[in-house]
Amino acid sequence: xxxxxxxxxxxxxxxxxxxxxxxxxxxxxxxxxxxxxxxxxxxxxxxxxxxxxxxxxxxxxxxxxxxxxxxxxxxxxxxxxxxxxxxxxxxxxxxxxxxxxxxxxxxxxxxxxxxxxxxxxxxxxxxxxxxxxxxxxxxxxxxxxxxxxxxxxxxxxxxxxxxxxxxxxxxxxxxxxxxxxxxxxxxxxxxxxxxxxxxxxxxxxxxxxxxxxxxxxxxxxxxxxxxxxxxxxxxxxxxxxxxxxxxxxxxxxxxxxxxxxxxxxxxxxxxxxxxxxxxxxxxxxxxxxxxxxxxxxxxxxxxxxxxxxxxxxxxxxxxxxxxx
Numbered sequence: 001x002x003x004x005x006x007x008x009x010x011x012x013x014x015x016x017x018x019x020x021x022x023x024x025x026x027x028x029x030x031x032x033x034x035x036x037x038x039x040x041x042x043x044x045x046x047x048x049x050x051x052x053x054x055x056x057x058x059x060x061x062x063x064x065x066x067x068x069x070x071x072x073x074x075x076x077x078x079x080x081x082x083x084x085x086x087x088x089x090x091x092x093x094x095x096x097x098x099x100x101x102x103x104x105x106x107x108x109x110x111x112x113x114x115x116x117x118x119x120x121x122x123x124x125x126x127x128x129x130x131x132x133x134x135x136x137x138x139x140x141x142x143x144x145x146x147x148x149x150x151x152x153x154x155x156x157x158x159x160x161x162x163x164x165x166x167x168x169x170x171x172x173x174x175x176x177x178x179x180x181x182x183x184x185x186x187x188x189x190x191x192x193x194x195x196x197x198x199x200x201x202x203x204x205x206x207x208x209x210x211x212x213x214x215x216x217x218x219x220x221x222x223x224x225x226x227x228x229x230x231x232x233x234x235x236x237x238x239x240x241x242x243x244x245x246x247x248x249x250x251x252x253x254x255x256x257x258x259x260x261x262x263x264x265x266x267x268x269x270x271x272x273x274x275x276x277x278x279x280x281x282x283x284x285x286x287x288x289x290x291x292x293x294x295x296x297x298x299x300x301x302x303x304x305x306x307x308x309x310x311x312x313x314x315x316x317x318x319x320x321x322x323x324x
Contacts, residue, residue, distance in 0.1 A: 035095060035269055039070040042259075043091070043099030045084025047077040047192060051213045051293040052129060052257055055286070056100060059128070062283035066276035080167030081105040082115055089117035093262040095269030103131075103255040104168045107312040111320035112168070119309060122260035123267075125274050127305045128281070129257040130298035132235040133173060134212040135244075136224040138200050146228050146247045150181040153206065160184030163207040164199040166192045169253040170209035173230040176251045177244060200224060212237035213294040237294035256298070258305055 042060050044053050053075065060071040076084035081102040088099040101122055109115065135146075143149045153161050161183055163174035171187040178185035188205050190196045193214035199205045201223055208215075208224075212235035218224040219238070228244045229235045232252045244251045259277070261270055280286060281297065290297055300308070 035272060036067055036069050038096065039072055040067070040095075040273075041091075041097045041099075042071055042073050043084050043088045043097065044073055044075050045077065045081040045088075045100050045102060045105070046075065048075045050193070051211065051295045052100065054293060055129065055289055055295050058283075058286040058289040059277070059280050062280035062286050063273075063276045065283075066279050067272075079105075079113075080109060082109060082113070082117075085122075086116045088260065089121035089262060091262045093264040093266075095261070095265055095273075098125075098259055098261045098273060100257050101260045102257050103309065103312070107309045108168050108316050110313070111316050119306065119313070121263050123263055123265050123270060124258050124260040124302040124305055125270050126277055126302065127256050127258040127300035128297055130296045131231075131255040131257070132212040132237070132296055133170070133209055133230045133253060133255075134215055134226045134235060134238060134241070135174070135177075135228045135230060136197075136200060136208045136210070136215050136218070136226055137206055138203065139222055139225045141206065141225070144225060144227060145242070146177065146181070146244065146249060149207070149227050150183060153183060157183075157206065160186055161207055162186045162188050162205040163209065164188040164190050164196045164205045165209040166190045166196060169255060173244075173251055173253050174207060174209055177228075177230075177249055180249050180251070197224070216294060235294070236296055256300075256305070256308075258300075258302075260302075 042056065044056050046052050057073050060073055063071045076087050082105050084099060085101055085105050088097065091097040101124060106119055137143060137149055141152055143152050161178050163171070163185060165171060165174065174187070175185045188199060190199065193210040196208045196210055197218055200208045209230065212229065215224060215226060216237050219226055226238045226241045228247060229238060229241055230244050230251055230253055232254060234241065234243055
């Protein structure tokens with residue numbers, strides 16, 4: 001009789017545990033009636049004013065119409081996107097904070113620095129942006145493609161090519177290209193595209209890498225020339241510029257921005273936000289913002305994207321060894 005009572009008690013405890021849930025950042029439960037009842041915060045892990053930030057702001061404005069509460073963007077930049085993601089991972093998992101998580105900060109940077117989060121600290125519910133990367137040089141060089149640039153650099157930069165960019169995978173793409181061209185490479189890290197451009201225009205470096213849309217204003221002004229796109233396909237911003245692969249250099253990197261809640265957030269609350277997201281991405285103001293900034297959207301559910309991140313982490317582990 002005692003053993004039966006013990007088994008029944010244990011079963012009841014397990015059921016209660018499942019219903020109550022548990023999480024390292026706060027309490028988990030079912031979505032309360034009328035959720036959401038107050039403002040929701042969206043953490044963007046890049047500085048204000050960039051394409052990813054502006055598209056997210058347009059998205060959140062459209063989500064407000066669906067949810068009936070403010071969806072406020074808070075920028076937490078730094079550490080190539082890791083600062084904002086650390087804050088998101090440690091946020092209370094009550095359904096009132098979600099944010100942007102970026103591909104390289106999930107699957108590449110763990111092999112480059114000590115981070116306070118892992119993939120398991122996030123409940124990813126949707127991928128939104130597919131980044132396109134381009135290589136820019138000062139227009140004053142008078143070169144228009146990779147071969148012309150490397151021929152110029154061989155004589156003008158005998159000590160090796162310096163390339164500027166903000167975070168990964170920029171140094172990987174530039175380094176791979178220089179290696180294929182038989183030239184040495186030194187990476188000059190910057191805090192953003194503005195600083196990368198300043199380095200280029202000040203002739204501190206002669207090769208810069210950034211998302212294609214970030215370079216667009218400087219190309220339109222005539223200050224910079226795009227010599228290649230370092231993605232699988234030609235970019236929307238510069239459709240006439242061949243990719244590095246098309247130019248005979250087998251180099252291509254792809255990265256994504258997704259949205260996630262802290263791990264342990266109740267799934268029914270995530271579903272509410274996901275439904276609002278699905279409608280918001282059809283909003284005309286959001287679509288117009290993406291078109292104006294030449295931001296490429298590619299949607300992938302959380303399960304599919306998590307699987308991709310895991311596969312890419314395995315690839316980088318082969319290159320760099322165990323994560324820090």
